Amino acid sequence: MLARIQLNDDEVSRLTGQLDAIVDNIAKVSEVAGPEVAATSHPIPLSNVYRPDVVGETLTHEQVLQNAPDQADGRFRVTAILGEEQ
Structure with a gap:
């Protein structure tokens, strides 16, 4: 049902011509x-x-780590950004 597009008669006529042009170009290639x-x-x-x-x-x-502003257990220590310590 999702693939069914409601088209009016004018849209069908216009798109039919465009589809014909696409098919013709594919045939040429x-x-x-x-x-x-x-x-x-x-x-x-x-x-x-x-x-x-x-x-x-x-x-x-x-x-x-020598210039890190804060470190702990051999790692960079940063402020928690999620609002809780992990």
């Missing part, structure tokens, strides 16, 4: 797109550029 034409979602080939994943120097636990 199908004529050109043979098995030798590769399917694509983008006209220009895309590729991600990644740098090599190299492990570098990292901070120690103590260095990370």
Whole structure:
């Protein structure tokens, strides 16, 4: 029942013409797109550029917490935002 859209006669006539145009365009593409034409979602080939994943120097636990305004049990301590302590 959700897929049934109430349309008046004018809307049906207008949309029928638009649907015919869509079907015609799909037919034109199908004529050109043979098995030798590769399917694509983008006209220009895309590729991600990644740098090599190299492990570098990292901070120690103590260095990370040394400038923290408040800490507890080796973690940053922040104010509760939900109105209750967890």
